[in-house]
Amino acid sequence: MPDVQANGLRLSYETLGDPADPALLLVMGLGAQLIDWPQEFCEQLAARGFFVIRFDNRDAGLSTIRPEWGVPDVAAIVAGDRSTVPYLLADLAADIAGLLDALGLARVHVVGASMGGMIAQQFTVDHPDRVASLCSIMSTTGRSVGRPTPEAAAVLIRPPAPDRASAVAAAVATARLVGSPGFPAPEEELVRRAEEKYDRRYHPLGTLRQYAAIIASPDRTAALREVTVPTVVVHGAADPLITLSGGEATAAAVPGAELVVLDGMGHDLPRPLWPRIIAAISTNTARAAAH
Template identity: 70%
Template sequence: MPDVRANGIDVRYETLGEPGDPALLLVMGLGAQLVDWPAEFCAALASRGFHVVLFDNRDAGLSTAFDELPQPDPAAIFGGDQATVPYLLSDMAADAAGLLKELGIARAHVVGASMGGMIAQQLTIDHPGLVSSLCSIMSTTGDRTVGHPTPEAMAALMRPPATTREEILAGAIASSRVIGSPAYPASEEWLQERAAAKFERSFRPQGTQRQYAAILAAPDRTAALGGVTAPTLVIHGEADPLINVSGGRATAAAVPGSELIVIPGMGHDLPKPLWPQIIDAIVANTGRASV
């Protein structure tokens, strides 16, 4: 698994598929690593004729950490004091743009999930020439009047970080039962296997806090999304308790000509039974791109 130097940081990335195929960049969410994209999901996209690129965001996985920075104050940031904000979503979007450029990719189809959807939106706003199509999954616009979490989901998000492997495995199950898809519950074995793999690869709870600060500090993207011309698909679970479906509806409403798919019974995850529907929708949206 190689690194590239992009936007002044080291970015760990992987690729699947043929380099000559159209590039498809996958952007993951808060505290997530590139391995949070299920391998079978990525392989299915590659089999549909894409050169799939996935990477660790800054402060996650094996990309550059910002541990030298002071820890952010979420309450102050939410109140408008950005003195402790370590970086912005626009910086994370610039990381993705830098990765594409370093890999010699002139344009890519971009798919982002949760915070990754926010980064994908910002990438499309800031670097429109790099984005052939946009897919925003279980995400929102930055408008604080939409996409609210339930109290239970917020409590799960703000739970103190686990400190041992056992706590991490137990926490993965507990969190999934709160924010996961009620119609498509994942097995405990699958959840534990994925949590263990993540923990053994990298464990950066402080980095997750800094990424969360970037979300809190992000401006409302609604107006800027109105200028997006790339074919845009918005996918959201109707039962998402972490980012309410209103966030997805607002995203679709903001982007002219976008398509919205709301999936009943889907929460804040990517349940395996829905992969065929999600992949088909992503592929169809890429087909709307002129290049």
């Protein structure tokens, strides 16, 4: 898988489709890797006429991991002491700018899921000239809305697994807990995904540092009111990890944003809903073309 130097880091990425087509950048979430965007989902986007780019955020997958980023003290960060925060969501957004520079792309359609939605929002705020359209999926404007259920919140502070079998079992249990109750994924699919992610790279400390970035980053509501690009917000009505109020707040903050609420969807990308999610993305990019 290729990588590029971006914002002083090495970012691993992959592309699908025709480079002559409009570029569509996919940004994944907390502790996620580019493979968390399902291959077939990406292929279907490419078939819609997009040049699809997916990548590993810093501190995840095959992108740069730096020991000097240290171990964040989450309790202290929540209490207001941010001395152990290694980076913010704005830094992850700056990584995107560096990635686009390295790929020679001036402007892209941006799609972000979960923390990736937060990064996509921040990138749109910080680099408005580089965004043709924004799609924020199962995300939020900040920590005051979209709060997780107690059961879902518990998985965010789960201790690292001691071995592969335990890590895979924990990942499957988490996927089942936060996933779509209306569209439960087959057990074998959850196991396959968990094994693939573990074998590519298991890096729970990076997940903790990304979580620290989420907690320490400022609320985006006021900044999102200045966004002028076509925006669609997709959210599951049954999402327990970032509850629906997060999506509602995002759509309310961005002028003219469309909110698409999907019944039965939790905090994942269930295969039966791909047509509706892809349609929402495509329709929003068409608004950008007419913008």
